[in-house]
Amino acid sequence: MTEATSAVQMEPEPSTPVAAQHRMHPAQPTSPDNLLRDPRDRRLPRTPEPCALVVFGVTGDLARKKLLPAIYDLANRGLLPPDFVLLGFARRDWGDGDFESLAKKSAKEHARTAWNEAVWRRLCGNIKFVPGGFDDDAAFDTLATTLDELRSTHGIQGNAAFYLSIPPSLFPIVLHQMERTGMASNAHSGGWRRVVVEKPFGHDLTSALELNGLVDRVFTAQDVFRIDHYLGKETVQNIMALRFANQLFEPVWNSNFVDSVQITMAEDVGIGGRAAFYDATGAARDVLQNHLLQLLALTAMEEPVEFSPEAIRTEKIKVLRAISLPNDKAAYAVRGQYDQGWLAGERAVAYRAEDGISGDSKTETYAAVRLGIETRRWAGVPFYMRTGKRLPRRVTEIGVLFKKAPHLPFSRTDTEELGHNQLVIRVQPDEGVTLKFGSKVPGTSMEVRDVAMDFLYGEAFTEASPEAYERLILDVLIGDATLFPRNDEVEASWRVIDPLEQFWDGQQPHLYRAGEWGPMEADEMLARDGRTWRRP
């Protein structure tokens, strides 16, 4: 009898699903396995194969503030392969040396890790520059020959990633040039060729389809990496660890227990030097379409069958397709625009008074919307999304608010200060997780008040989180697409945004003072449902 019982209690042998077995052999069966590498050997960093990174628009803001510093940081952490070339392309009458000094200046100014002259000297020997305009056939021919020459002079073996750090209007011409010269072809180069595209991925569904069609034709769909830098953030990746590595949270992660979800991305800055771009885009297209919907997808998705790019993207696309818009858009889709005000002790001008913005602009700098997800897990749970500029502080967070206990044995006065239990994932700043729940106030009478239990990345972990761009550039060079949205995710997101934009078209956004948490109408939107926004 005892034997039988113990046999029943024995844990079943965990079996490896078929899908996970495929993962052992990555997509490109090019070369024999590296015997020196072992997944158990976590002291050895993941390093890419020999390769070149070609940056178009290398004199732009993004390249100077993010890309070049990230490449230095990667080199400093020893994560670049021994044979690595950084190739800049821009319309400048420059030699390698001019580009090198620009790269050094921006790396020194913006790098995360400490400055190490030896690392730089090593890197700068492998920095090249090709001058030329995007309509200049000769310049692209030079670029193609340069890449071919680097194969023998710098041992890059035909591998190259192209980073399009340029306005989307220039994509077609650059892509056609790459197609013409055969630069984009894996077969022609004898190695891999990948392309990195920055947001915006189009400005509506039609333009996104057009862009995706073009990029996916010139390269192949699996060689296209769309950067949403939010997905490179450590806390965002932690959403999956939190949900799928723990027993504690997943059982309550559904409409039986969750009252509502609030996803906020607030910025304290204005539009900076992006007036023309921003005025044509607005908050919904700039942030809601990509960052916020990706955060929503990671929060709401089902468990992927394995932790692989394909499986994760499959679950994300299911959620994105299940998103429903409010029927009463006038009440549940609010647009705002900042007026003049005070922020952090300084006077801030109104959006319409910013340089390069017309006095009657109808572009929104704030958007809040209530979305639903029509699945068994989430039906009936509102997802409140908001984003805005010139809000009191820069903060991004996901708040999961749980339902109140169905019955409280305490008297009403004892629990007056008890709110919803909450799980808050702080994406930035103060990366971490907070759990809020009720606790007895010390003293003789029974009184329950909300308290917070905090997990702070900086306190619990040993390694400083890398910059999102560091992580993402490394993933591109390694060929790991887990953290990059696929073309159909982009298209599904536009299917959510397009109807909102159509509804808002021609309407006047509500004004809010700079330094406030958005327009009153956004507060009323939650009040209508008997809820309030969390103050992040």
Add this chain to the structure above:
Amino acid sequence: MTTLWDTTGGAVVRALVAERRTGGAVTSGNALTLVVVVDEADVGEAEEAATVAASKHPMRTLMVIRRQVDAPVPRLDAEVSLGGRLGPGEAVVMRMYGRLALHAESVTLPLLAPDAPVVTWWHGAPPDRIAYDPLGVFADRRITDVCRAADRVAALNQRAVDYAAGDTDLSWTRITGWRAALAAAYDGAHDTALSATVSGDDADPSALLLAGWLSSRLSCYVPVVKTPGQAIESVTLGFSRGASITALQDGARLVLRRDNTPDSIAPFPDRSLGELLAEELRRLDADEIYADALGGVCGVPGLADRPPNRIHIWNDPAAAAS
């Protein structure tokens, strides 16, 4: 900072709690507790290394300095600091005299951070058997440094004999840079390596472990060819299609030499003791790759299958001396 003379373990615990409260850090987290076993003469060096590691890991550092085991009266002196000279974390430096030195665990056990992993690091020569030191028995990870022993090769062999899962040695940590460079060079080869040679000091534990690692990975014998000069001069990998790769150290640079490709030169700085310790604390599970390398070079098979737990063996140095 609180300094306690001729005190008790209970008073040290209370002083730490008081420091936490006045420091306003009641909720600060500890990812691990590091127990440092060090001789009085080396306290400065060990403190410096622990400070570097503490700046990278949120941890509690407990330094145990055993003094005058033959002193007639046992005595404990302690210094408790939080965010002080020993880095941003919590640190307790304890000097133990007389027979108390043989029962150091009675003071350290109540000071371990609750439910956080414990790492014990012997700054000096490693104990002959880790089970002799109770401070190593309760640790989840044990860091030794055979380079501090008088006979380094014998000490390395003893590590293999005494090995239990969770052991590691700084002579292994010192070659992470070499291993990363070789693995990255291999990535670009697109071929299978069949042979390897290490040139350097054949009595240097790091050179031996590097050869042990290569032989366990490539399943072939990897010799250490004696050359005058540095501990590890160069490593050559031979591939099935006849190509070869040589990595050689040239001062603070590592040169990668291959057929038909220009040399690639990478910075290869010497790392401080603190940086080595910080790397060691990054992972808190057993290092199977080290076990394979150690077993390979010392000819002791099956190290990775050894159980992680040890049972304390009473070993009285006074009795051994008499």
